[in-house]
Amino acid sequence: MSLPGFALGSRRGAGPREARKLQPARSRVEPLPPILALEGEPDPSLRRVIEELAERLGASICSFEGLRTLADDPDLGAVVAVVLTRPRCPMDLQKTVRDARSLLGDLPLAVLAPRPLSNSFAGVMPLDPAFVAPPLTVERLLFALEPDRAARD
Numbered sequence: 283m284s285l286p287g288f289a290l291g292s293r294r295g296a297g298p299r300e301a302r303k304l305q306p307a308r309s310r311v312e313p314l315p316p317i318l319a320l321e322g323e324p325d326p327s328l329r330r331v332i333e334e335l336a337e338r339l340g341a342s343i344c345s346f347e348g349l350r351t352l353a354d355d356p357d358l359g360a361v362v363a364v365v366l367t368r369p370r371c372p373m374d375l376q377k378t379v380r381d382a383r384s385l386l387g388d389l390p391l392a393v394l395a396p397r398p399l400s401n402s403f404a405g406v407m408p409l410d411p412a413f414v415a416p417p418l419t420v421e422r423l424l425f426a427l428e429p430d431r432a433a434r435d
Contacts, residue, residue, distance in 0.1 A: 314360035316341035319352055324367040328394075332365060334420045339363060339427075353385040363390040363427045372396065379412050392426035394418065 318341040320332060336343045341362050346352045352364070364386060370378055375395050382391050395413040414426045 314357055316362040317344045317357070317360045318342070319361045319364045320345050321349075321364070321366045322347070322368050324394075328367065328418060331418050331420055331423070332367075335365075335423045338420060338424065349382055349385050358386075361389060363392070365423065365427075366391070366393045369396070375413060376410070379410060390427035392423050 316339065318332070318336045318339060320343050323329075323345060324332065332343065339362060344361075346355070349366075352358065352361070364382065366378065366382065370393075372395070375393060379391065379393055382393075391412045392414050393412050395415050412426050414422045
């Protein structure tokens with residue numbers, strides 16, 4: 283018997299029925315559980331809030347390094363929400379949300395935002411439901427991710 287014949291599961295004199303018996307069973311690919319995608323590694327107090335959020339969403343937490351990495355991930359379909367935790371200046375927040383929405387589509391998004399740095403126009407927090415300013419709570423994150431659901435709860 284040749285090596286290619288062996289790899290295909292055929293034997294000399296074996297009919298199609300015997301050859302089928304020798305082929306390995308196809309493994310079923312199980313769908314991934316819901317995933318809460320988390321940018322970076324937040325401090326422990328923030329991590330506890332995010333773990334509670336994941337529990338409320340029925341999702342597991344998966345960290346990622348950058349939006350492009352997440353957008354290119356083949357398991358993006360299992361992601362139910364995205365939380366961006368890296369520190370950003372108030373001027374970069376709107377660009378971050380625009381970039382995230384263009385890369386990730388309609389995925390629910392929450393961006394941890396600092397308090398406004400000043401009363402000037404440049405330091406005023408932009409009004410977008412994706413922005414969550416301190417103090418960070420699960421309810422605030424839920425509102426940012428799912429405003430309709432948070433209103434019903």
